[in-house]
Every structure is written in structure tokens, then in C-alpha cells.
Amino acid sequence: MSILEQKAFLSSIHPFEHLTKAQLDDFSEHIDIVYFKKNEIIQKQGSEPKFLYFVLKGIVQEKQEDEVLSIFSKNELFDAISLIENYSKHTFVTAQETICYSLPREIFIKTLHENQNLESYFFQSISQKLNNHVDQEKNKEIANIMIAKVKDANVHRAVITDTSKTIFEAATIIKEEKVPTLLLKDENEELYIVTDSDFRQKVILNRMDFDDKIIKIASKGLVYVYEDDFLFNAQLIMAKHGLKRVVVKNSKEEIVGIIDQISLSSFFATNTFSVSNTIIKAETIEDLKEASLSFMKIVKSLNAKGVKIEFISKLINQLNRKLLTKLFSFLAPEELKGKSCLVVMGSEGRAEQILKTDQDNALILSDDCQISDEELKKFTHKFTETLVDFGFPRCEGNIMVSNPYWTRTKKDFKDLIYSWVNEPNPENMMNTAIFYDSLCAAGEKQIILDLKEYLFKVVGNTQTFNSQFAKVIMNFDVPLGFFDGFVFDSADKEHKNELDIKKGGIFILVQSVRALSLEKKLFNTNTIKRVKSLKELGVFDDEFAQEVIMAFNFLSNLKLKSNLEKIDKKENIDNYINPDDLNTMQKDLLKDSFKIVNKLKKKLEYHFRLNYV
Structure with missing residues (x-):
């Protein structure tokens, strides 16, 4: 590339369009073009990085052991954070032959301190930092698709039978084996294919005899791909031959x-469509269980692709509710159908439960x-017990339908609600909070809406109850000191130098928003939706509402990533994180988030006069 082309390229990469002419000249003078082979390590975990890289061609994976955390493709850079901290937390390795520009660390750091736009980009406010990479996330998702293998998608089982079968026998096999396609093999070992559409278009429309041989409607000349081929190659082959499906072989030439x-489309939609379809079409409890076991894979995939946590949460909770609706239809006696409402509560009711923690x-x-x-x-x-078998642990507080306290008539629930509100002890306050977050998962939705209306009526506009309800946040401290240092619980020896981000951040934020929402009689259960409704009512201004949402998403995302790492290490998931495991930017974001939680807490103290309750 010429100097002019180098400058044009650098200026096209955000935020380097803000370089001054002298700084751009300095960059161009010091950058080199470097070539890496496939599977070559560019930067090792634990090393002191020497260069900032700009990808010209190829794909680079950011990995922690064998797990791919992020992907960088054409016109993306890596890893500025490692250069700032002078420490590489992860390993960067090529997924294919790659060409990059390399810029020496000292030039980048010097320019970073000289250029305010660059400095503000890498050290922004929480709202900006958490909301400025939408285009990059889309590019990374495309890159994930580009390197995905055929075996990563939903490959249907290959069922092979002989060509002597009748149309009726073949249709029976397809139904029993639950596959959309059947392969036939003749005496010469030649293979043929029959699809479900063949039955519709050739048999039914032509009124064929069901006792005719299946070979009459079969097609030959199969097209093959290998399970280690790139997925986009399979799509190109299908397009080239005008096919809707191809047969998959392994390296041993076995089918x-x-x-x-449909499998390709499902993968490109992060497999949620496929799992959703499995739930809808499930005919047995085992079918549902198989679908539920796919949830973790979807969470990991979405997280690795950089999808925002609010969208991951929304997708997973939609799948959860579909699962519960289907399970209810399988297990519920006829007497309950049309005469009951199954509700989910707590984080699941707020559509904020991503990992399978417990039943509520x-x-x-x-x-x-x-x-x-x-x-x-x-x-x-x-x-x-079925949910336990599906991987949803029992609730430690026994807040489950198997506990008679949480299974009763609408009238009895009204009596409960009345006692919760008029006898405001800690347990009743907790039950009110849990119930306020309830959402219909199956059955008659109007039943829970009527009870919410009754809750609003009993609470009324009494400042006393609302203040008591909000006061629980005063039992929790935000773990941030006066000089912005993290404050650890010295009495907790098991979690030394760790922070409980649920107690110190997420719970305070959720309960504060919940208290304000109950006061305003909002039907929303989701925290983010509640914040937006409170903004529309003038309780929050636009800027503070955005800050609360960003803080909530960051804390939730930090908790999710930490727990995914613990799952991979076969450790128990919890709410603790060690700030030493975070990079400088993440630590700053965590401090900013805690500051916002503190600001919200102070707003509640003033609004409900909590110091006088």
C-alpha cells in the first residue's frame, strides 16, 4: 500500500478519524504490514503486547483456553486494552491466513495521551462505553458465521433404508424416526433421497398408490459436504445446485x-428458531427436555457474539415461557385447563433470568x-420434579407450585395479598416483591391481572407501606469507598477480595425501581421496561433513566460472564466477582455503575424519606 492508501485506511477506522495530520503521518511512518499463517498465535495470554493490530484480511480469534470470546475481521483493530494495561488477558490466534498492519505500542500510547478524542473513546462514561459498539457487534456476528463449520449447525440424523419399501412404509419410518428426509440404498450401493415435500408434491397431488415402491418418487445424484467444511460453503453449494439440502460426511467418508x-437459517438466527420450533412441535416430555438442554449453548453463543444482555435475556425468557406453556399442557389435568394460571416470579417473572438458577x-x-x-x-x-430434571434447581425458599402456600385459589391469594400489605414484616415484604414480579406463563392471564389490580387497590396511596417496601435497600451497601476504591467484606473469608454484585448493585437497583413502579401502579415486570415507564411519568429524567439501564445491563452482563466462566470450570455459580480479574476499563465501568446505583439509592432515600421510617 502507498502512504496515501495507508492514511486513508487508518482514517476509516473509528476512532482514528480524529487523528491530527501530524499524528496520522506518525502512524503511517511507523506501521508495518505483517503476515500470519492459519492457527498462528499473534499475542499470548499473559504477555506484554508490543503492537496494536489492524486487520486488513483474514480473521483473528480472541480466546481463553479453547473458548472463543471474540472475533476480529477486516477493518477491525485489537487489542487496545491490552496495550493500555501492558498485559494481555487472552490469547489472539488466526482462524485463517491473516494480514495486518502493526503499530508499535509506544506510538499508540503517546498519541492516546495527546489526542483528547482518542482518550475519551477509550475512557468514556458508562452510557457511552456500553452503547457504542453496535456496528462492531454486527460485524463480529457475521465473522462468526463465516468461520462456523457444518457440524456447528443442526444436522439431521441420516436414516437409510432399502429401495424395496413401499410409500406407506417409508412415510411410517419418517414419522417414527422424526426426520424430514429419508435415504434409500439399492443393491448396487447407490443412494437416493426422499423428502417430506416429495410425499406432498408427488404422492398426494398425483394420487399415487401408497403400496407403490418408494423408489418411484426418489431422486438420485446426491450432493455431499463434509462436517468440517465451512457452513457458508454448504450454503453456496446448495445455491449452486438449486438444492434445499445436502448430505453430510465425516473425514472417514461415512454419512x-x-x-x-432451515438448519442454516436456524444457525444464522443463533439456533433460537430451531429450539423454539422443537418446543412447539414437541410430542413428549423427553422432546421438551432435549430442547431445554440447548438453552446453555444458545446463551454461550449469543454472549460470544457480543449480543447485548437485554436481548439474550429476552430470547431465553421467551424460550422458557414456551417451554413452561408446553409442559403445563402435557401435565395439567383437564380440570386445571381454562381454570388456572401458572405464573413465574422473581427474576424469571421480570424476564431477567438467563442461566437456570432456581424455580420461582x-x-x-x-x-x-x-x-x-x-x-x-x-x-x-x-x-x-420435571423442571428439576430439565435442569431448573429447586427454590431454596420453596417458592414453587409443589408448596401449597404457592398453589391456591384466586380468593385465597387475595387474602394472602391483604395480609402481606397489612402485616408488613420482612417475609411479607419479600412475598409482595416476588408476587409483584409475577408473569403468566400458561393458562388464564386475566387471573393474575385481576390479582395485580387487587394488590394496587390494597396498597392504595399510603406512604407508609411504600416506604416500608422500599426500605429494604437500606440493608445493603454499595461496595464503593469515598475515594472510589472497592470495599470488601472482611468478615467473609470464603470470598476474600471479591464483591457480591447482586447485593451491592443489582438488588438495590431492581428493588428501587420495583418500589417506584409499585407506587405508580405499573403492570410492567421487567426492570428496563419499568425504568422506561418511570421516565415517561417524569420520575426519571432521560439522562438518569439511560444511566440506570446501562448500569443494570453492565452489572448483569458482568455476572453472566463470570458465571459462564465458572460453569466451564465446573464451579458453582454465584454473585461474586474479583475486580482483579477485570481489565482497567471494566473496573472503571464497575465503579461508574456502582456510582449510579448509589445515586438511585439516595433518590429513594429522599423520595420515600427512608431515614425517618
Whole structure:
């Protein structure tokens, strides 16, 4: 490249369009073009990085052990944070032959201190930092697709039978094996293919005899791909031959399955469509269990692609509710259908539970529901135990349908709500909070809406209850000192030098927003939706609402990433993080988030006069 082309390239990479002419000249004078082979390590974990890299061609993966954390492709740079900290937390390795510009660290650091635009970009406010990489996230998702292998997608099982089968026998095999495609093999070992559309278009429309041989509607001349081929190559092959599916082989030339256009579309949609479809079409409890076991894979995939946590949360909770709705339809006795409402509560009710932590659910029966105590007990026990089998642990507080306290008639729930509000002890306040977050997962939605209306009526406009409800936040301290240092719990020996970001941040934020929302009688359960509603009502101004949302998302994302790492290490998930495991920017963001939580807490103290309660 000429000097002019180098300058044009550098100026096209954000935020380097803000370089002065002298700084751009300095960059161009010191950059070199470097070539890396496929699977070559560019920067090792634990090393002191020497260069800032700009990708001209190829793909680079940021990895922690074998897990891909991020991907950098054409016109992206890495890793400025490592250069700032002079320490590489992860390893950077090429996924294919790669060409980069390399800029010496000392030039980058010098320019960073001289250029205010660059400095503000790498050290921004929390709202800006957490909201400025939408385009990069899209590019990374495309890059993930570009290096995905056929085996990463949903490859259907290959079922092979002989050509002597009748049309009826072949259709029976497809139904029993639950596959959309059937392979046939004749006496010469030649293979043919029959799809579900062949039955519709050739058999039904032509009114063929079901006793005819299946070979009459089969097609030959199969097209193959290998499971280690790139997924986009499979798509190109399908487009080239005008096919909707191809047969997949392994390195030993053995047929391992069939991949179709739906599988490709499902993968590009991060597999959520496929799992959702599996839930909808499930015919047995085992089908549902198989779908539920895919949730973790989806979370990891979405997180690795840089998808924002609010969208991950939304997708997973949609799948959770579909799963519960289907499970309820399988297990519920006829007496409950149309006469009850299954609700999820707590973080799941707020659509904020991503990992399978514990069950928080209840069953509300209509007052005219006719079901015996024995039948009801049998169902609720089965429902809870099935969810445990699916990977949803029991609630330590026993807030589950199998606990009679949380399974009762609508009238009985009204009595409960009345006692919770008029006998404001800690347990009743907690139950009110849990119930206020409840959301219909299956059954008659109007039942829970009526009870929410009743809750609003009983609470009324009394300042006393609202203040008592909000006061619980005073039991928790934000772990940030006067001089912006982190404050650790010296009495907690098990979690020395670790922060409980749920108690010190997420809970205070969630409960504060919940208290203000209950006061305003909002039906929203999701924290972010509640914040937006409170902004529309003038409780929060635009800037503070955005700050609260950004802080909530950052803390939740930090918790998710930490727990995904713990799952990979086969450790128990919890709410603790060690700030020493964070880079400089993440530490700054964590401090900024805690400052926002503190600001919100002070707003609640003033609004509800908590110091006088």
C-alpha cells in the first residue's frame, strides 16, 4: 500500500478519524504490514503486547483456553486494552491466513495521551462505553458465521433404508424416526433421497398408490459436504445446485447426517428458531427436555457474539415461557385447563433470568375450579420434579407450585395479598416483591391481572407501606469507598477480595425501581421496561433513566460472564466477582455503575424519606 492508501485506511477506522495530520503521518511512518499463517498465535495470554493490530484480511480469534470470546475481521483493530494495561488477558490466534498492519505500542500510547478524542473513546462514561459498539457487534456476528463449520449447525440424523419399501412404509419410518428426509440404498450401493415435500408434491397431488415402491418418487445424484467444511460453503453449494439440502460426511467418508436450508437459517438466527420450533412441535416430555438442554449453548453463543444482555435475556425468557406453556399442557389435568394460571416470579417473572438458577413459580386456581386435593398435589409435585430434571434447581425458599402456600385459589391469594400489605414484616415484604414480579406463563392471564389490580387497590396511596417496601435497600451497601476504591467484606473469608454484585448493585437497583413502579401502579415486570415507564411519568429524567439501564445491563452482563466462566470450570455459580480479574476499563465501568446505583439509592432515600421510617 502507498502512504496515501495507508492514511486513508487508518482514517476509516473509528476512532482514528480524529487523528491530527501530524499524528496520522506518525502512524503511517511507523506501521508495518505483517503476515500470519492459519492457527498462528499473534499475542499470548499473559504477555506484554508490543503492537496494536489492524486487520486488513483474514480473521483473528480472541480466546481463553479453547473458548472463543471474540472475533476480529477486516477493518477491525485489537487489542487496545491490552496495550493500555501492558498485559494481555487472552490469547489472539488466526482462524485463517491473516494480514495486518502493526503499530508499535509506544506510538499508540503517546498519541492516546495527546489526542483528547482518542482518550475519551477509550475512557468514556458508562452510557457511552456500553452503547457504542453496535456496528462492531454486527460485524463480529457475521465473522462468526463465516468461520462456523457444518457440524456447528443442526444436522439431521441420516436414516437409510432399502429401495424395496413401499410409500406407506417409508412415510411410517419418517414419522417414527422424526426426520424430514429419508435415504434409500439399492443393491448396487447407490443412494437416493426422499423428502417430506416429495410425499406432498408427488404422492398426494398425483394420487399415487401408497403400496407403490418408494423408489418411484426418489431422486438420485446426491450432493455431499463434509462436517468440517465451512457452513457458508454448504450454503453456496446448495445455491449452486438449486438444492434445499445436502448430505453430510465425516473425514472417514461415512454419512453422518443431512443439513437443510432451515438448519442454516436456524444457525444464522443463533439456533433460537430451531429450539423454539422443537418446543412447539414437541410430542413428549423427553422432546421438551432435549430442547431445554440447548438453552446453555444458545446463551454461550449469543454472549460470544457480543449480543447485548437485554436481548439474550429476552430470547431465553421467551424460550422458557414456551417451554413452561408446553409442559403445563402435557401435565395439567383437564380440570386445571381454562381454570388456572401458572405464573413465574422473581427474576424469571421480570424476564431477567438467563442461566437456570432456581424455580420461582405459583399456581392460581379460579374460584370455580373443580379439582381434588389429591389430583392437584400429584400434578404440582410432577411439575416441580420435571423442571428439576430439565435442569431448573429447586427454590431454596420453596417458592414453587409443589408448596401449597404457592398453589391456591384466586380468593385465597387475595387474602394472602391483604395480609402481606397489612402485616408488613420482612417475609411479607419479600412475598409482595416476588408476587409483584409475577408473569403468566400458561393458562388464564386475566387471573393474575385481576390479582395485580387487587394488590394496587390494597396498597392504595399510603406512604407508609411504600416506604416500608422500599426500605429494604437500606440493608445493603454499595461496595464503593469515598475515594472510589472497592470495599470488601472482611468478615467473609470464603470470598476474600471479591464483591457480591447482586447485593451491592443489582438488588438495590431492581428493588428501587420495583418500589417506584409499585407506587405508580405499573403492570410492567421487567426492570428496563419499568425504568422506561418511570421516565415517561417524569420520575426519571432521560439522562438518569439511560444511566440506570446501562448500569443494570453492565452489572448483569458482568455476572453472566463470570458465571459462564465458572460453569466451564465446573464451579458453582454465584454473585461474586474479583475486580482483579477485570481489565482497567471494566473496573472503571464497575465503579461508574456502582456510582449510579448509589445515586438511585439516595433518590429513594429522599423520595420515600427512608431515614425517618
